[in-house]
Amino acid sequence: MAEDDNQQKLGKAERDIVALGIAAAAIILFVVTGSSVLPLVAASIMGTGAAPDNLLVNAMLLNIALMIFGWRRYRDLTSEIAVRKQAEEIARKLAETDPLTNCLNRRSIGSATEKLRRMANARGQATAFVMIDLDNFKQVNDMNGHGMGDKVLTVMAKRLRDAVPDTSPVARLGGDEFAFAMSYSPDHPEKVDELIAVLFEKVSGKVEIEGSSVDTTMSIGISTDHDLKGKAAGIEDSENLIHHADIAMYQAKKNGKNRYFWFEPTMENELRFRNELENGIRRGLKRGEFVPFYEQQVDISTGELVGFEMLARWKSPELGLVNPDVFIPIAEEIGVIAEMSEQLMVQAFTDAQAWDSSLTLSVNISPVQLRDPWFSQRLLKLLIENNFPAHRLEIEVTETCLHENLGLVKSMIASLRNQGVRVSLDDFGAGYSSLSQLRSLPLDRIKIDRSFVSELRNKDSSKIVDAIISLGDGLQMPITAEGIENEDILAQLREMGELKGQGYHYGRPEDGSQMLERLAENGKLAKTPPVVTKTATEAVDEIDAAQEQRRA
Structure with missing residues (x-):
């Protein structure tokens, strides 16, 4: 106006x-x-x-x-x-206009798409909106500098303009996101698929700049104002097209990147549920809704209880008891996994003080936490503040952590072991650990991935488990077998060596109060009353205050 x-x-x-x-x-x-x-x-x-x-x-x-x-x-x-x-x-x-690439920007692509859409509708054509996000582009900036990142974006923008029709408005929406709109015959949506195939071939791939080579891949989301049967979909304006393409692009990201998806209405419901989960997780952290459950760890030769693995559970007022497979990946993505883990460990340290002093506590550590160079210092501080002996704690790291920053992880593991904390390699066999990594890392234990243990009847899985046990013997590392579900699996493992085991054969994970009842029945409670320095709620409040100070 x-x-x-x-x-x-x-x-x-x-x-x-x-x-x-x-x-x-x-x-x-x-x-x-x-x-x-x-x-x-x-x-x-x-x-x-x-x-x-x-x-x-x-x-x-x-x-x-x-x-x-x-x-x-x-x-x-x-x-x-x-x-x-x-x-x-x-x-x-x-x-x-975006000053870096000379493409349209987020402000103008909506009106340009609407103009194209009106012209297409007048000719009886459909309009597709395509949103493109470069995968892992932050690593390009971190490893090569923002100057190189800008040059890569310029090259990608030129490739994109050369690949799409001349009538298509092309925009850089910001950061590493691009978009364009195109018209097509509503009876032939496959023409859009064909163009996307061209984009993967000609736009993504290697970018050579000043002697440096950068590999790029893309995640793409597509929306249209017609359905895939050629009927008008009742899209009101271009803003709806952009919103739907954004949702479809997020779906491509979630499903492994370097791929594309057409928008489907169910995706919007999934995204809405995802947003509700994010908000629920943040609220739950403030309310102390995340609690530790404990899975027994047993010496399979004697049947003696030797410790517990702490497993996270979410007691949500709306969703009930939620398993970690649902909320842990989201907590990692939204950056609250460290806060959640510290809350759970404080509660677990408080619970474990009531156990017999011979029982150990195993805690899973997220790869995100191990990117923090101050992680080991914060963990040792939690042990001191909660009066929990370091030699009773065993942290479990996955093979993924080793590939992201081996030098930093090695340094942190050494720092923790010097204070008495033991470190085990979790889910061994499911990743890509090499013998040289196992020999160079100061590890205390290897845990065989449950996928091999639960399939011991399978000849190949049996050989893999046997090989891992032999490897542990050679490296003088004790072995824990996860996923012991029945007596048959237990009998096979007993024949393979002296192992520690865990799984549903020994019982389902239980919360702190249930675990105390089990320990009382088996005479495994502490001989002297535990020294409780603070309640779990007080500890959570202190961690929240510390998080606020760090953010400030």
């Missing part, structure tokens, strides 16, 4: 009535006075008549001056308006 008002004002200025009126009046008066004065002037000069009246001469000269003034004013005004129009055009272009 403001832009239309400015255009109207400029139009009125171009037709300045005052300037035009002065010029028109001066011309009319010049014609009147000139027709009377000029013949007399001519006659006077030739000596055939009397001189004209001075008043008429002065009136004619004034008319000439007014004509010159009106013309000059109108010329200057039109020149100024032309300059203003040029400046406003440049400002408009800057406001609608």
Whole structure:
């Protein structure tokens, strides 16, 4: 609206009535006075008549001056308006264009898509909106610098413009996100799929810049104002198309990246549920809804209880008891996994003080936590504050942690072991650990992944488990077998060596109060009352306060 008002004002200025009126009046008066004065002037000069009246001469000269003034004013005004129009055009272009890639920006792609959509609808065509996100682009900036990242974005933008139809508006939405709109025949949506295949072939891939090579992949989401059967989908405007493409692109990210998805209505429900989970997790952290459960760890040769593995559970007022497979990945993505883990450990340390001092506590550590160089110091501080002996704690790290930053992880593991904390490699066999890594890392234990243990009847799985046990013997590392579900599996493992085991054969995970009842029945409670330095709620409040200080 403001832009239309400015255009109207400029139009009125171009037709300045005052300037035009002065010029028109001066011309009319010049014609009147000139027709009377000029013949007399001519006659006077030739000596055939009397001189004209001075008043008429002065009136004619004034008319000439007014004509010159009106013309000059109108010329200057039109020149100024032309300059203003040029400046406003440049400002408009800057406001609608991404300065790095010269593509459209997020502000302008909506109107450009709507314009394309109206034209397509008039021709009986459909409109697709395609959103593109470069995978793991943060690593490009972190490893090569933002200057290199900008050059990669420029190259990708050029490749994208070259690949899409000339009529398609192309935009950089911000960061490493691009988008474009295209029209197609509603009876042939496969044309869009074909173009996407071209994008994966010609846009993503290696980018060579100044002797450096950067590998790029893309996650793509597609929406359309028609369904895949060619019928109009009732899309109100381009904003809905953009929103749906964003949801489909998130689906591609969630399913492994380097792929594309068409938008489906069920995706929106999933995203809404995901947002509800995120909000619920944040609320749950403040309310102390995340609690530790404990799975027994047993010496399979003697059947003696030797410790517990702490497992996270979410006691949600809305969802009930939620397993960690649901909320742990989301907590990692939204950056609250460290806060959650510390809350759970404080509660577990409090619970474990009531156990017999021979029982150990195993805690899983997220790869996200091990990216923090101060993790080991924070963990040792928690042990001291909660009066929990370091030698009773065993942290479990996955093979994924080793590949992300081996040097940092090795340093943190060494720091923890120096204080008495033991470290085990969890889910061994499911990742890509090498023998050199196992020999170089100061590990205390290997845990065989449950997928091999539960399939011991399978000949190949049996050989793998046997090989891992032999490897542990060679490296002098004790072995824990996860996933012992029945007596048959237990009998096979007993024949393979001296192991520690855990699984549903020994019982389901239980909360702190249930575990105390089990320990009381088996005479495994602490001989002296535990020294409780603070309640779990107080500890949670302290961790929240510490988190706030770190964020500040």
